[in-house]
Each structure stands twice: as structure tokens, then as C-alpha cells.
Amino acid sequence: MATRKTKLTLPEVQKLIRDLLIHSNSPSVDALLAFAVTINRGPFKAPKKLKPKELTATTMRKAVLNKFGCKTVTELRKNKTFAMALTGEKIGLKTTEDWRKQYRKWIAVPEDEREQEGPTCINGIDVLENFRPWHVFGLNSSTATTDDIKKSYRQLVKTHHPDMGGDARVFERLQKMRDSLLALMN
Template sequence: MTNAIESKIQELVTKYGYDAGVLNDFAEFVQSQPKPRKRKTATSTGKTPTTSTRKPKALSLKELQDAVVIAFECSNIKALKKHDAFKLAIAGRDLNLRTKDTWLALYREWVGVPESEQHEEGPSCINGIDVLKNFRPWHVFNLDPHNATSDDINAAFRRLAKQHHPDVGGQREVFERLQKMRDSLLAFR
């Protein structure tokens, strides 16, 4: 064992009264474990491999369509287009059902946040969700839909407003989206 580990064990024994034997056994166990192997991927030049975490791949058009079809409990796209609930859901919207962007928007609305868009970062992202692309108020507000009260919703909104209000450097669009999310949650309480 290294001196750093031994000194840390002694510090923990002194400070918290832990058993030195147990800590030594644990340290030896940890050191005996095989090191995790990191995946190698090619850089953008394709020459030098670097270590990185792989981002989930984006869903294909077929995968998006299939998921929306299932969400509306239909057997195929033809049946989906005839489904009354689907017609109502897209009524008054200019949607081109031949494009992947349209199906991605429908997926976000009726299925959920695509795996490739989870854990995003940036000025319009809250709790890993880009609020300008995905309307997921419970996730953004970090609340449980079964237990949250109106006070919880308002408190979560105020907490986020302190960070994302335009007067404190936030984007106006993000703040407006947060207001819509709050209002939609409060409408059913």
C-alpha cells in the first residue's frame, strides 16, 4: 500500500474512530481489482485514438416513426394517420410527415426525450434537458408528479427563475418556457 493511503487510513481512524484493520482490508481489495479498460475511438482526423465516452446515437426515421405509432397504440403509420387522437394532436399544425425533423418533434412530444438528447449541457439546458426542444416540466423542475404540490411547483420555478431570468443574464426564451411549464403543471393541481 502507498504512503498516501496509509496516512489517509490513519487520519480516518483518528478523526472518526474507524477500525484500521477494516480500512486496510478495504484498501487492499480496491487495489487488487482490475483497472477498467477505456474505449478508444478515432479523433475527427481518424489518426490518433483518444479516450472518450460515446454519446448515444440518434434515432433513425424508422425508429422515431415506430415509437410514435406505438404511443398512439396503432399498428402502422397508415393506421396512425387515420387515428382520431393523432389527427387531433396535429390539427392546425403545418407538419411534413416525410421529414425526420417532424417525426423527431412528434417523438419528443408524445414519447419522451430521445436518449441522444439526454444529459445535454448549455444555456438552454436544465437538468440535462434542452427546454427549447423538449417540454418535460416534471423533469426540468426535478419534481415527482405523484407527490408534488402547488407550493413545490412554485418553489422549483422560483429556484430556476433566479438562475434563468433575463435580468440575471438568462435567455428570455428559456425563462418564458419555464413559465409555460409552471403554468401547465399548476393547471392540473
């Protein structure tokens, strides 16, 4: 059916409504959708999938600073909690990628890095880029038990173990995630 080029007139729409009501006093969802397609004179277009906006360095910097209660990068560098967490790491905090790493670590997985696919991705995120054990294991942090963690880990290992054709780096990351979740539970 071709898409309509001119609008329907009021009498045409009234006739379509009467025809719809004659066939059914309380039309179903399918009947109403078929009616809408008739009025539209063709199928509806699927909505375009919007790409998530990439985070800017400023947005990521503000989020990380806020997380530690700091107003400036200098103040953040002097923050004891932040300094302790970065012991042994060399971070410039000057480039967008530096802030993206800190955003991933402290805030969340950036919108533009969700729903990814590939050999190192589980549940839509790249496990080598993002350390999000609850998300990767598909568990709720407030209701999960140690048995849930172990069960989820076993399921993931079936596909990501190097002996089963999985990536060794992903397997190591899964082990670290499991260990960190089990440590939280004790």
C-alpha cells in the first residue's frame, strides 16, 4: 500500500470509524492498529534509533570531582581517598581519555559504551574497559546472595573460559569480578 499523499476527508474518516464499530463494539488493539494503518494509508515508519551522545571531558571531570567532593583537579589530587585508590597508577587527568577512564571507574559506564557487542563484551559492556561486576553478572546488588554470584559466574565461565574458546583476559577479569563480589558479601 502506498503512503498517502493527501489527507482523508472527514466523511471518509467517519465511514472508516462506522465500519470499524460495525465489526466490533469494543475494538481490540489489533483492530485499532489496522484502522490507524488504513487512515495512514500505509504502514507506520519505525522510529529512528538515536545514538547516545558522547560524554565531554568537562562533564566527566565534573562528575568525578563531585564524587570526591572536590571543586578543582588540584583538590582532587590532594584527596586522600582518590590518591589511595590510584596508588601505583600514573594518571595525567588532562585528556578526555584520562577522564573517561576515571568516569568508568568511579561513576558509570558511559552511555556510548553500552549495548556493545564483541568477544570481550558481556551484557552490553566491554569487561576489559569497565569493571562493573554486578552488571556483568546480571545481579542486583541489594538482593544477590553468594550462591547467586557463584551460579552466575559458572554460567559465564561456560562460554568465556579459554578451554571453551573464550578470551583469557575476559576469563581473568571474570575471576577478579567474582572475587571482589564474594569479598563484599563477607
